[in-house]
Amino acid sequence: MKLPFPLAEVAARHSKWLLMAGTALLVSACSATELANFPDTNRVVARADYLDRKPLPALSDYQVAAQQRVRNLLTRPMTVGAAVEIAMLNTPHLQQVYQSQQIWDEDLVLAMAEAAATETDVNHTEMDWTAARLALMKSVNTVDRFDFPKEYFDTVEDFVEVGEDVRKAYFAAVAAQQLQNMLEHAATATQAAAELANAQYQAGTANRRAQALHHMTHAEVVKALAHAKLEAVSTRETLNRLLGLWGDDANWTAPETLPPLPEARPVFDGLEEFALERRLDHLSERKSWALWHSAVDVRSEVRENYAALQIHYDIAKYQRDTVLPLSDVVLGETQLEYNGMLMGVYDLIDDTRGQVEAGREYVAALRDYWIAEAELVQSVGGALPN
Amino acid sequence: MNRRQFFAASGLGLAAGAGLISRAIAAPAEPESFTDPATRQPLSADGRSYTPVVTLNGGSLPWRMNNGVKEFHLVAEPVQREFAPGMVVNCWGYNGSSPGPTIEVVEGDRVRIFVTNKLPEHTTIHWHGILLPSGMDGVGGLTQPHIPKGKTYVYEFTVRHSGTFMYHPHSDEMVQMAMGMMGMFIVHPRDGSHRVDRDFCFLLASWDIDPGTFTPNTAEMTDFNMWTFNSRVFPGIDPLVVRQGDRVRIRVGNLTMTNHPIHLHGYTFKVTGTDGGWVPPSAQWPEVTADIPVGAMRAFEFVADVEGDWAFHCHKSHHTMGPMGHDVPNMIGVDQKKATPKIAKLLPDYMYMPMGENGMAEMQDMVAMGMTLPENTLPMMTGEGPFGPIEMGGMFTVLKVRKDVAPGDYSDPGWYEHPEGTVAYEYKP
Ligand SMILES: [Cu+2]
Numbered sequence: 183m184k185l186p187f188p189l190a191e192v193a194a195r196h197s198k199w200l201l202m203a204g205t206a207l208l209v210s211a212c213s214a215t216e217l218a219n220f221p222d223t224n225r226v227v228a229r230a231d232y233l234d235r236k237p238l239p240a241l242s243d244y245q246v247a248a249q250q251r252v253r254n255l256l257t258r259p260m261t262v263g264a265a266v267e268i269a270m271l272n273t274p275h276l277q278q279v280y281q282s283q284q285i286w287d288e289d290l291v292l293a294m295a296e297a298a299a300t301e302t303d304v305n306h307t308e309m310d311w312t313a314a315r316l317a318l319m320k321s322v323n324t325v326d327r328f329d330f331p332k333e334y335f336d337t338v339e340d341f342v343e344v345g346e347d348v349r350k351a352y353f354a355a356v357a358a359q360q361l362q363n364m365l366e367h368a369a370t371a372t373q374a375a376a377e378l379a380n381a382q383y384q385a386g387t388a389n390r391r392a393q394a395l396h397h398m399t400h401a402e403v404v405k406a407l408a409h410a411k412l413e414a415v416s417t418r419e420t421l422n423r424l425l426g427l428w429g430d431d432a433n434w435t436a437p438e439t440l441p442p443l444p445e446a447r448p449v450f451d452g453l454e455e456f457a458l459e460r461r462l463d464h465l466s467e468r469k470s471w472a473l474w475h476s477a478v479d480v481r482s483e484v485r486e487n488y489a490a491l492q493i494h495y496d497i498a499k500y501q502r503d504t505v506l507p508l509s510d511v512v513l514g515e516t517q518l519e520y521n522g523m524l525m526g527v528y529d530l531i532d533d534t535r536g537q538v539e540a541g542r543e544y545v546a547a548l549r550d551y552w553i554a555e556a557e558l559v560q561s562v563g564g565a566l567p568n
Numbered sequence: 569m570n571r572r573q574f575f576a577a578s579g580l581g582l583a584a585g586a587g588l589i590s591r592a593i594a595a596p597a598e599p600e601s602f603t604d605p606a607t608r609q610p611l612s613a614d615g616r617s618y619t620p621v622v623t624l625n626g627g628s629l630p631w632r633m634n635n636g637v638k639e640f641h642l643v644a645e646p647v648q649r650e651f652a653p654g655m656v657v658n659c660w661g662y663n664g665s666s667p668g669p670t671i672e673v674v675e676g677d678r679v680r681i682f683v684t685n686k687l688p689e690h691t692t693i694h695w696h697g698i699l700l701p702s703g704m705d706g707v708g709g710l711t712q713p714h715i716p717k718g719k720t721y722v723y724e725f726t727v728r729h730s731g732t733f734m735y736h737p738h739s740d741e742m743v744q745m746a747m748g749m750m751g752m753f754i755v756h757p758r759d760g761s762h763r764v765d766r767d768f769c770f771l772l773a774s775w776d777i778d779p780g781t782f783t784p785n786t787a788e789m790t791d792f793n794m795w796t797f798n799s800r801v802f803p804g805i806d807p808l809v810v811r812q813g814d815r816v817r818i819r820v821g822n823l824t825m826t827n828h829p830i831h832l833h834g835y836t837f838k839v840t841g842t843d844g845g846w847v848p849p850s851a852q853w854p855e856v857t858a859d860i861p862v863g864a865m866r867a868f869e870f871v872a873d874v875e876g877d878w879a880f881h882c883h884k885s886h887h888t889m890g891p892m893g894h895d896v897p898n899m900i901g902v903d904q905k906k907a908t909p910k911i912a913k914l915l916p917d918y919m920y921m922p923m924g925e926n927g928m929a930e931m932q933d934m935v936a937m938g939m940t941l942p943e944n945t946l947p948m949m950t951g952e953g954p955f956g957p958i959e960m961g962g963m964f965t966v967l968k969v970r971k972d973v974a975p976g977d978y979s980d981p982g983w984y985e986h987p988e989g990t991v992a993y994e995y996k997p
């Protein structure tokens with residue numbers, strides 16, 4: 183059984199506390215905390231014991247190894263998996279965790295790289311969970327210094343939040359660049375129209391007003407393009423900050439397109455219960471009498487994010503499978519009418535822009551889908567059920 | 569259908585009972601259908617005091633004699649009309665055709681016209697220009713009840729004067745005429761006067777049929793894009809075939825919302841008739857273009873003494889074009905070199921060509937190169953002649969005068985073979 187919940191292995195070693203601390207209500211409310219749900223306990227303990235015996239490395243080893251790994255990742259167009267892994271290595275706050283847990287070594291970097299190599303679906307990276315798992319497992323000998331479990335949960339929550347932020351920033355940055363590139367086509371179209379208007383004015387077939395109107399249209403697109411560039415820079419720098427990148431490292435290349443929309447509409451059963459078992463903040467709330475309130479919030483948040491995921495999926499699919507073909511039909515028919523001199527070249531240019539706009543709306547919808555997925559993943563506690 | 573059923577169906581029971589029209593009326597004959605757009609041979613001239621007319625891309629409606637009354641049966645119904653190969657229009661018409669078949673009678677005839685309404689709404693028929701009792705004038709609401717859908721009405725009157733007339737609805741008139749409901753009504757003189765060798769007739773109509781559509785937009789008042797002779801456009805309009813030396817009459821009625829200067833090449837002619845009757849010779853003058861006012865008819869005559877292929881068309885040049893864009897930018901003389909590569913790059917799957925810089929004739933080349941148009945849409949300029957593209961559409965056809973045409977033969981003789989040295993030629997120093 184694969185446990186996307188990375189704390190299972192670590193938590194197992196504290197199950198005694200969980201059993202003691204848990205009231206009957208708490209235990210029955212969440213089966214994830216029962217001993218039976220944490221398999222391979224012996225293996226975990228054995229491995230942890232082995233790791234415990236390793237001497238603490240010098241701080242600089244980690245930094246050297248991490249920088250090398252980051253540089254290596256930056257040689258290829260950035261993937262969401264690479265982005266999350268870089269964040270796990272570079273985020274100052276997480277580095278503090280490694281340092282305080284005395285796992286600030288190159289083995290951690292290597293272990294993460296190994297884990298990354300085993301990930302099969304680049305769009306559904308679990309690098310944040312991998313990092314959290316590694317951090318907590320390696321820190322087993324110092325776990326007593328956690329104010330367990332509140333601090334323990336909070337720490338892992340930090341990993342998950344960084345992961346979510348990076349995913350969202352990544353999809354926003356890739357989409358912004360793609361949207362900017364597509365808007366450049368629209369600017370080419372309005373520039374052609376403005377040039378035709380100039381030629382018309384020179385030939386005496388359009389007046390200065392008509393000429394000026396075409397230039398106004400072009401100016402609007404030029405301004406929109408500037409804003410699109412601003413958005414691309416801004417979203418990229420947001421990601422750079424999350425990834426801790428600067429200098430030449432900040433000049434990574436983005437893929438030309440977002441990951442494609444999955445074939446099937448995402449459908450999950452029992453997502454609320456799944457989340458209640460896995461939400462760390464919820465688990466930490468168990469210590470208090472705020473449990474009931476927390477569960478209501480968790481359930482509502484999951485429902486909202488799940489609905490958002492499906493609706494964003496539907497919008498993106500509708501835009502791709504219905505609206506885009508419609509814009510193709512419009513442009514195709516305009517071309518036929520242009521052939522017959524029934525419509526003019528400006529109509530052709532306008533409908534070309536219409537097609538570009540429909541394409542841009544698809545990119546925006548696809549971006550919103552991936553962001554919604556990142557939000558849902560976070561709200562169910564780290565990973566979607568299989 | 570027996571007589572009782574017929575009376576019930578036609579709503580005439582009451583009128584018959586009142587004794588106004590008390591003759592026994594047999595059921596109407598099966599209506600003859602005119603779905604083929606080819607020009608029919610005229611009715612036989614044998615034993616007649618007149619030359620039966622040739623209806624361009626149509627024909628005359630056969631009648632049945634019933635106790636000295638000429639009985640016709642018109643069925644108002646939705647029809648499909650091919651305007652020219654490549655375009656079929658959902659029209660309303662009569663007996664399978666728009667326009668309806670020509671009604672041809674002789675001055676003094678008693679005529680009875682059964683009108684069956686198979687339209688989705690009521691209708692009437694007004695006999696434009698015919699002198700008749702007010703109650704037979706066909707104005708819905710004013711002189712008769714509208715003919716409900718599914719019902720048959722009877723019009724009966726004695727034709728008092730000869731001339732060129734027409735019929736059309738006077739019931740939801742704008743829609744029904746915009747959909748193509750019209751027909752010619754020709755009354756020949758009883759005394760054999762005004763006889764010609766060939767007598768052609770057709771109606772002018774205008775249509776608003778958006779590119780890529782099949783049904784006229786009936787709410788249009790000014791911005792029409794199809795201009796037809798008998799609901800046909802060039803090159804779908806048959807030629808007017810004439811034997812050299814024939815005296816020829818051409819009768820034209822205008823049911824559009826604008827005038828049409830109908831122009832004949834090669835001849836002078838005189839307008840000899842209107843929808844009011846014959847024009848006295850003292851009021852005729854020679855001309856080459858007859859302006860046909862809105863809602864009017866003109867008959868003009870000439871002797872076809874010169875062989876050739878003579879263009880015959882409306883002189884409003886946009887009426888001799890196929891559908892054209894009225895909002896396209898004026899590109900005459902506009903250098904499009906700079907913008908062209910940009911547009912071509914934006915449309916990688918489309919063979920973009922800048923158009924209009926040197927006029928519009930290049931459009932024909934584009935169509936010839938295989939550039940396709942919206943479905944059911946004819947090119948703005950088309951037609952291939954013996955010397956190249958004719959670049960026409962709409963209200964354009966050819967008067968073909970030949971010496972070797974047999975009397976009564978209206979079949980297309982092909983292109984004229986010009987005698988040596990009679991064709992314009994390139995100057996070579
Ligand atoms: Cu005209």
